[in-house]
Amino acid sequence: MSQQHFDVLIVGAGVSGIGMACHLTRECPGKSYAILERRTAIGGTWDLFRYPGxxxxxxxxxxxxxxxxxxGGKVLADGAAIKAYVEDTAREYGVDRHIRFGVAVKSADWSSTDRCWRVTAVNEASGETNSFTANFLVGCTGYYNYDRGYKPDFPGEETFQGQIVHPQHWPEDLDYRGKKVVVIGSGATAITLVPTMAAEAAHVTMLQRSPTYLMPLPSTDKVTLALQKVLPAKVAYRITRARNISIARLLYERSRRSPKAMRRLFLGIIRRQLDGKADMRHFTPDYNPWDQRLCVVKDGDLFKAIKSGKASIATDHIDSFTPTGIRLKSGAELEADIIIPATGLDIQMLGGIQPSVDGEPVVLKDKIIYKNVLVEGVPNAGMIFGYTNISWTLKADIANEYLCRLFNFMDQRGIRVATPRDRENSRGEDTILGSLSAGYIQRAADRLPKQGTHGPWKSSQNYLEDVKILRFEPIEDGYLEFDGQPSRKGQRPAAGFLRPLRSALFGS
Incomplete structure (x- = not known):
């Protein structure tokens, strides 16, 4: 059994973990670190999912x-391109040399005596046990179970004579050419699968219990391509990024403030896309925009597949599977050779790791999260979570920057241990993933950490607000405890309004 010590131990080599390592390289060049990754490749989600489209x-x-x-001008990139982007980033910053692949973390215990984390991991290929110690532990594992997706137990499922394939475990040799396919679900996975498979399948039916708000988006940004011809790549990127952040934020805020108006807008866009070729009841949700995540339709491909007759939508409930397909509550039957339950994720925190402090298990569902980064009462531990209402990486980036600010602050003052403490009974009922009513979030409400009702314990899901908090507010705020002593409440910097806004839109 080998044992090694690092300043920072990162769990996960996906988008968040590689980002954390790159920020360390850029902002804390003297820190030693390692990344423990259970899979055998970089990419996380983008290495795991292999379904068509x-x-x-x-x-x-x-x-x-x-x-x-x-x-480039691609707005919506395919999984292989995203994986390549993350891999190239890791190589460019040299963080790929710090990754231990095929290593599954089994336990993580904080020792107050030694003031460090003790982590036990197993090499899944050889069975060898490795022991690591680290001053700081950062979980970058996302929030779902990589081993299995969520799938309900469907009545009569065992009688179905065709194939049942979950998108999270897509077989490389699945041949759906000329076959009848039913995709169960109406989320992002189903919206992607249906038009892609319809190109070769005999017919694809998307079976949904209720509709989802959809928004067509071009796959290529012509304005950005034009900017890239006349401006340096970084400048064009910043301008496009600022524009897209502003638009996304505007759509979300207007949806929350004027749901009826935004509902009319979204449904009007879909109605024009369908051109009278499909029943709008399949596209009219019974909830307000952004009560659940808005699904993007690349180049309107789903609408094109429906108008061509290669795909269709059924809005109903499942009565039971049959030998040849699915019987619906309405009495209708859907014939199928292949059924794909795109029914969501199985929520899992920290990749299934059960952390402890001095041997006492940390029950994450009973914890609240400080600035959506640190865990209340847990020393030197961060968890990186992205946004649910805008791009994940926007939050991951500034959360990683905050951790680097914290590390540098501690080093400058000779501090070994930082622990957030809730002395005001701030615990609320919303989880760290916010108030979205998506099924996978509701199913995991009893497993997710909570957010507080106010202050740094409350998650805003607002990028501009989080930039102000994580980049500019003082590390000492009265909520963090340093080496067992409460910190004083620092004075807020006189940044005004424009500095955080400029930083949010154009970078730090």
Missing amino acids: IRSDSDMFTFGYNFRPWT
């Missing part, structure tokens, strides 16, 4: 890292 559901100019421009 897998792509981003956010525009790449905001999904890309703030320190490394996404080049």
